[in-house]
Amino acid sequence: MSNRPVRTRMAPSPTGMPHVGILRTAIFDWLLARSTGGAFILRIEDTDRNRYVPGSLEYILESLRWLGLDWDEGPEVGGPHAPYFQSQRLDLYHAAAERLLASGHAFRCYCSPERLDEMRNRQRELKQPPGYDGLCKTPEGQAEARRRSGSESYVVRFDAPDEGETVVPDLLRGDVRFENARIDDAVLLKSDGYPTYHLAMPVDDHEMEISHVIRGEEWLPSAPLHKLVFEALGYELPVLIHTPSILGPDRSKLSKRHGAKSALEYRDEGYLPEAVFNYLALLGWSLDDRTEIISREDFVRHFSLDRLLRSPAVFNGEKLDWMNGEYMRALSDEEFARRVIAWLEKPEEDGGLPASVARPLSFDFTLRIVPLVKERVKLLSKAREMMDFFYLPDGVEPEVDELLGKPFRDDRARAALLLSEALVLSEGLADWTSEALLEAYRALAGRLGVKFGDLAMLIRVAVTGRSVSPPLTESMAVLGKERCVLRLRRAVQLLQ
RNA sequence: GCCCCCAUCGUCUAGGGGACUAGGACGUGGCCCUUUCAAGGCUAAAACAGGGGUUCGAAUCCCCUUGGGGGCACCA
Numbered sequence: 001m002s003n004r005p006v007r008t009r010m011a012p013s014p015t016g017m018p019h020v021g022i023l024r025t026a027i028f029d030w031l032l033a034r035s036t037g038g039a040f041i042l043r044i045e046d047t048d049r050n051r052y053v054p055g056s057l058e059y060i061l062e063s064l065r066w067l068g069l070d071w072d073e074g075p076e077v078g079g080p081h082a083p084y085f086q087s088q089r090l091d092l093y094h095a096a097a098e099r100l101l102a103s104g105h106a107f108r109c110y111c112s113p114e115r116l117d118e119m120r121n122r123q124r125e126l127k128q129p130p131g132y133d134g135l136c137k138t139p140e141g142q143a144e145a146r147r148r149s150g151s152e153s154y155v156v157r158f159d160a161p162d163e164g165e166t167v168v169p170d171l172l173r174g175d176v177r178f179e180n181a182r183i184d185d186a187v188l189l190k191s192d193g194y195p196t197y198h199l200a201m202p203v204d205d206h207e208m209e210i211s212h213v214i215r216g217e218e219w220l221p222s223a224p225l226h227k228l229v230f231e232a233l234g235y236e237l238p239v240l241i242h243t244p245s246i247l248g249p250d251r252s253k254l255s256k257r258h259g260a261k262s263a264l265e266y267r268d269e270g271y272l273p274e275a276v277f278n279y280l281a282l283l284g285w286s287l288d289d290r291t292e293i294i295s296r297e298d299f300v301r302h303f304s305l306d307r308l309l310r311s312p313a314v315f316n317g318e319k320l321d322w323m324n325g326e327y328m329r330a331l332s333d334e335e336f337a338r339r340v341i342a343w344l345e346k347p348e349e350d351g352g353l354p355a356s357v358a359r360p361l362s363f364d365f366t367l368r369i370v371p372l373v374k375e376r377v378k379l380l381s382k383a384r385e386m387m388d389f390f391y392l393p394d395g396v397e398p399e400v401d402e403l404l405g406k407p408f409r410d411d412r413a414r415a416a417l418l419l420s421e422a423l424v425l426s427e428g429l430a431d432w433t434s435e436a437l438l439e440a441y442r443a444l445a446g447r448l449g450v451k452f453g454d455l456a457m458l459i460r461v462a463v464t465g466r467s468v469s470p471p472l473t474e475s476m477a478v479l480g481k482e483r484c485v486l487r488l489r490r491a492v493q494l495l496q
Numbered sequence: 497g498c499c500c501c502c503a504u505c506g507u508c509u510a511g512g513g514g515a516c517u518a519g520g521a522c523g524u525g526g527c528c529c530u531u532u533c534a535a536g537g538c539u540a541a542a543a544c545a546g547g548g549g550u551u552c553g554a555a556u557c558c559c560c561u562u563g564g565g566g567g568c569a570c571c572a
Binding site for chain 1: 498508532570
């Protein structure tokens with residue numbers, strides 16, 4: 001195998017948001033490059049104008065940026081092999097096609113789509129393997145095809161050998177053998193002058209000096225074709241690595257059907273990029289028998305191709321959630337505050353706080369809240385419901401049912417009494433600290449003959465508007481006496 | 497239909513002939529902690545798909561079966 005400098009690439013088509021499968025492969029590409037001092041190249045495979053989805057390029061770039069996969073060459077950064085858009089490299093593909101035509105490795109095919117359809121239907125009925133029947137391999141056949149289609153429009157097809165076998169060396173899977181008779185005379189150049197992947201990929205990977213092609217295993221069946229094209233063009237074949245698929249819960253390839261998400265959707269749901277990176281990188285690769293949380297630096301330091309797995313992995317959202325929680329808790333308070341503020345300052349419809357809350361949020365105030373919520377939140381998006389009551393300028397509006405809860409469902413008067421006792425006590429409290437509050441409320445509960453938990457819940461809902469909240473007295477200490485007393489008073493009124 | 501790939505707890509995985517009464521993690525159950533919710537601690541259940549070989553010895557190597565996945569476009 002070659003000793004060329006390591007150069008890997010991600011080569012997405014602009015057909016929408018890149019999903020986790022392709023991103024996971026990109027992570028391996030990036031990791032291989034970064035761990036070897038090599039280069040990671042981004043190339044846009046925009047050769048199918050029919051499938052083009054506007055905005056895709058930005059989705060791709062933003063996904064990579066979000067995950068921290070910086071590219072050394074490609075869109076925006078340029079590079080010695082620019083342009084990095086295949087639609088701007090047509091001359092290269094035409095020249096390659098001409099060479100293949102001249103050397104007899106390819107031929108022009110005038111068959112109409114209709115004829116090809118018929119051909120395939122016939123083959124299916126006869127239970128024969130589908131594939132081009134070779135009509136246009138001879139001048140007579142070409143004439144016939146032209147006559148039948150009534151058009152001069154043609155494609156360039158590869159003339160695959162009919163005998164022998166082609167052995168594809170895959171670093172992960174070893175030598176994979178294919179009978180040449182099974183290799184189709186694939187279209188290399190379409191009638192619109194654009195190349196197919198089968199031509200563009202060998203040409204570009206050669207031109208861009210790609211040393212390792214890491215791509216999904218769905219490409220394995222066409223790998224022998226690619227090898228043949230590389231050879232016909234006189235190019236050195238890169239190291240091939242076909243990564244296993246990521247599967248949905250039903251074990252079929254992960255797709256939109258399963259709610260397969262793009263990186264940007266994870267971002268918008270409140271996941272941390274380092275957690276998504278960690279989780280994805282561990283789908284098909286492992287460091288050892290126990291390490292789950294691995295920093296980006298350690299991934300780079302320890303990544304090696306020989307620990308890549310061959311078998312497909314089912315995507316486990318619950319484990320991702322757990323891992324995201326791990327990363328959230330591992331953040332410093334300051335960093336947590338920065339990220340959560342960025343989230344909370346978004347418009348309400350995007351998961352931020354209501355418009356009534358003035359932006360920007362106070363960093364210092366938020367920093368005091370962070371220790372109370374950090375370990376009870378798995379997603380940034382969940383932070384809002386845990387934290388909003390701290391910021392609401394007009395207080396909270398608890399539901400009566402919520403306030404009464406189970407213990408006081410049938411004794412509203414008692415709840416009102418307890419709460420007003422708590423109010424009076426609070427108003428008279430000079431030392432507004434969590435410790436003092438806790439002590440005072442415990443004593444009160446004892447004096448009134450109510451379980452502390454029940455009393456606390458009453459106060460909790462009154463102050464936070466919810467029955468699930470960060471620790472009560474600590475939250476109240478941060479909120480401040482004035483606001484707490486106000487909210488207690490309002491709750492008492494609500495019950496009376 | 498044909499071709500190719502894959503196969504350890506429900507899921508992600510460790511394991512590359514003896515260290516395996518098969519380890520870790522997520523999830524699940526139980527207990528502890530506890531002002532809610534989390535977090536944390538302890539603990540439990542849970543797997544080598546089946547069958548043949550090879551070998552003194554197989555989760556590990558080979559073959560077959562079964563199962564799962566992918567591919568067979570002028571899409572990538």
